[in-house]
């Protein structure tokens with residue numbers, strides 16, 4: 001119902017109610033203006049929940065905030081997530097990849113041009129065409145928050161570097177780097193606070209830039225980073241509690257540094273079981289978090305999120321909603 005129509009109807013109903021009241025002054029319950037208003041506002045409510053049901057596209061924002069060779073694992077964490085969301089169908093045009101350093105080209109890299117997340121070095125995360133949207137010193141707190149809220153210079157910023165989401169977008173946001181109580185360091189130079197991100201999400205909600213957000217962070221005291229969120233439809237997980245460190249999983253002695261963090265490693269291990277048609281749910285993922293393996297207490301925040309975790313598919317965030325229905329056969333290599 002258009003706003004104008006609603007106003008007209010309300011005006012009409014008000015006049016009618018007053019007229020009737022005038023006619024039948026003995027019976028006050030004949031036409032209750034409050035009931036009319038309640039009815040109209042219920043209609044609006046119904047409209048809103050209809051809109052909430054719509055989810056048509058998935059996006060990912062993946063950020064490694066650390067510089068320096070010894071933080072190799074943070075880059076590997078983010079690139080591993082990048083590989084996973086792409087495998088599950090989110091196209092590069094809907095992924096914002098921010099890497100504060102490029103260890104692939106670090107002179108200390110014994111395997112130049114590569115990044116591995118496992119000492120078996122079976123999978124080079126750098127080999128497949130990766131599209132880095134922001135790299136090196138471009139990766140700042142300001143850039144990150146502007147990308148989220150789309151407060152970017154539109155004449156200077158190509159579409160590929162913008163988060164062009166709308167009210168039907170589910171967004172997976174992954175952050176990794178060094179952090180502490182309610183902050184995450186960027187480049188060893190500055191920090192984003194839990195409040196900054198909470199406020200950015202609130203702006204995003206107000207400007208209809210998301211349908212749902214799945215926030216994941218791997219850093220020390222990570223769970224404090226989602227503690228300030230206050231906007232609807234946000235699901236959040238972190239690698240460790242207040243006053244608790246997060247740990248790396250293992251080192252590659254030839255690369256010479258740790259190549260992946262524990263929380264990310266076990267998330268990826270779970271996500272490897274997910275394919276495009278998977279029925280696995282968020283509950284399955286959260287149930288898989290094992291402090292004995294992760295060596296810290298991963299946290300899950302669901303109070304801002306209405307849906308039942310047993311009914312939220314992993315592919316609601318990881319994957320391309322529309323690709324499920326698209327016939328992927330391009331007809332070029334049909335030999336039958």
Ligand SMILES: *[C@@H]1O[C@H](CO)[C@@H](O)[C@H](O)[C@H]1NC(C)=O
Nearest residue numbers: 024025026027028029030031
């Ligand atoms: C007042 O109106 C209501 C609803 O039309 C009716 O059920 C009720 O009997 C009326 N009461 C009197 C006192 O007329």
Ligand SMILES: *[C@@H]1O[C@H](CO)[C@@H](O)[C@H](O)[C@H]1NC(C)=O
Nearest residue numbers: 281283307308309310311312
């Ligand atoms: C969530 O969904 C599961 C499976 O559909 C059901 O068994 C469970 O009772 C639901 N929980 C709540 C709180 O609704």
